[in-house]
Amino acid sequence: MLFVGAVVAGLVGTQVGAKSLATMFVWPVWFRGVGLYAIVFCSPWRTLAPWRTLYDALCRLEGSELALLGRYPSWLGRWPALVGFAVLVGVLENLTIVPGSPRATAAVVAGYGALMLAGAVVFGRDWLDRADALSVLYDLLGRVAPIRPRRTAAGGYRISLRAPWRGCARPIADFSLVTFAVAAVYTVSFDGFTSTPEFQRLLFDARAALGVGGGVSVLLYLLGLVGFVAVFVAISWVMGYIVGAEGRGDSRWRAFTLTFTPTVLPIAAYELAHNYAYVLRNLALFVAQLETAATGAVTGMGTAAEPVALLGRLPVGAFWGSQVLLIVTGHVIAVVAAHRVALAVGETASDARRIHAPLVALMIGYTVLSYG
Numbered sequence: 001m002l003f004v005g006a007v008v009a010g011l012v013g014t015q016v017g018a019k020s021l022a023t024m025f026v027w028p029v030w031f032r033g034v035g036l037y038a039i040v041f042c043s044p045w046r047t048l049a050p051w052r053t054l055y056d057a058l059c060r061l062e063g064s065e066l067a068l069l070g071r072y073p074s075w076l077g078r079w080p081a082l083v084g085f086a087v088l089v090g091v092l093e094n095l096t097i098v099p100g101s102p103r104a105t106a107a108v109v110a111g112y113g114a115l116m117l118a119g120a121v122v123f124g125r126d127w128l129d130r131a132d133a134l135s136v137l138y139d140l141l142g143r144v145a146p147i148r149p150r151r152t153a154a155g156g157y158r159i160s161l162r163a164p165w166r167g168c169a170r171p172i173a174d175f176s177l178v179t180f181a182v183a184a185v186y187t188v189s190f191d192g193f194t195s196t197p198e199f200q201r202l203l204f205d206a207r208a209a210l211g212v213g214g215g216v217s218v219l220l221y222l223l224g225l226v227g228f229v230a231v232f233v234a235i236s237w238v239m240g241y242i243v244g245a246e247g248r249g250d251s252r253w254r255a256f257t258l259t260f261t262p263t264v265l266p267i268a269a270y271e272l273a274h275n276y277a278y279v280l281r282n283l284a285l286f287v288a289q290l291e292t293a294a295t296g297a298v299t300g301m302g303t304a305a306e307p308v309a310l311l312g313r314l315p316v317g318a319f320w321g322s323q324v325l326l327i328v329t330g331h332v333i334a335v336v337a338a339h340r341v342a343l344a345v346g347e348t349a350s351d352a353r354r355i356h357a358p359l360v361a362l363m364i365g366y367t368v369l370s371y372g
Helices: 002-012 021-041 050-062 079-095 102-123 125-130 133-142 175-193 197-210 216-243 249-268 271-299 316-345 349-371
Strands: 147-151 157-161
Touching: 002 021, 002 102, 021 079, 021 102, 021 133, 021 147, 021 271, 050 102, 050 125, 079 102, 079 133, 079 175, 079 216, 102 125, 125 133, 133 175, 133 249, 175 216, 175 249, 175 271, 197 216, 216 249, 216 349, 249 316, 249 349, 271 316, 316 349
Parallel strands: none
Antiparallel strands: 147 157
């Protein structure tokens, strides 16, 4: 319902971004808000995904699961999801004016939804698990979640708690998911880096050198992504070499890449520090707009509802303190997760410390880049 409402509001409603239900809902409340929920409570996307709901409805009409071309090709991995993430979040959300345009936002959501539904009809439900950028992103962020709601046989829910580093100790499935996880960390870092004077100088220097204006920021983002992945793989090779100094390092770097990738996910969860105020502010505005629209439909009067200031009484010092606390907590979780994995793969405690050191240096570099 919200998916359809956002598309309709973007296409036929006001084209003022600050007043549109489409722009208030899609980027802050949906894309970012569900991500924040996943960091705390695990991913709810299997339940919320509108294209999954539409696909299930088509399957019920057909009487069986739809997959016109058979099973999802294993060689595709999560590469389609990586492309979708880079386009949706890395480029459109962070580097363009699309989030401020209701009509463009509606077009993006409708187009992406149509692509997801078409892919599911062609390749079955696995497409929605592996090719949907939002599904893969929220699943990765959910590895950090300390609270896990579980459905019981009776139809209710049971809440369980776990240490947030436990989910980061399970290896990643394949290299496409490694690249996606590193891309998620990189995009959070790049988003913070774009607000620094250093990035602005780099951007203007690149424009001058290339002799073009538009598109340079996208080029910088993509080059940085390739660089991040290359550095992470290099660090994995170093860690493999440390425990394989007798010649096993070259054959173990792939296993180390798959094993240690999840330990950097808490850095992607810095998203919580970056965006919780942004999400709560827009959630309040979105609810107020819905209330205004509902009141107008019932009474015929367009009296604007006042949004609730969810953070209105939070002192500035407390707000900044909460951000620092969340960042430090995320880093501690990442370090603990990496150390536990290092203890598991190292033959001695000394091996574990030496394996862990290059990754900790990389984590610190990610944080420094993110906060300039």
